[in-house]
Amino acid sequence: MESRVASCRAQSRHDSYLFTSTRIVENASRLRSMRHARNPFVRRCAFPIFTRTTTAVAAFICLLALAACSPYSFNPGGKSSIKSIAIERFDNKTPEFALSDRMTDIVIDAFIANGTIKVVSRENADAYLTGVLTRYERRPFEYDQNDQVTRYAVQMDFDIALHDTKTDTEMWKESIRQSGQYDPVSETEETGQQKALALLVTAVINRTTKAW
16 A cells, blocks of 8 residues: 555656646747757757657657656756857767767757756867767566566667867766666657656766766
């Protein structure tokens, strides 16, 4: 009984996060449109956003909802000396070629929505961020009593580094593994990818905005 009550409370908190996240996503989308209108760098240099608006919105809902439940959290009060950042196109050493631009877009959008560090061109940035997807795996995560898969997990390994623009030296480098689960009946593999990328973005922003 206690475990059921705890489960219901956890689900209630998650639904609340999801509702709040949806409202924040709408504001972030309007902010991005305004920045595109008045910032020629963003129009010229930011990589294309998802071709489907609903996919982009779903990604940010996952980003914000999962961030609230993960061990990481956005740190808008970070005191890093970095005031501006450039996001280099993510490299991809896996067969999932379509993820390269998607990863880059999500990171750019997240930094813009967070607002702690300004996204600019590399020549005007205090630092620039690079990332490499080194491993991608889709595997069974849960089974039912008949040994049928009820949930899959998408697991991604990344090498992320922040570089000082003036000296071109690494300020930090970190290997990050994130995973996202999905129900194969009601969701797709892309859902798992979005959840994993949401956790990645949360970790990267926290790592970048805090003082070292």
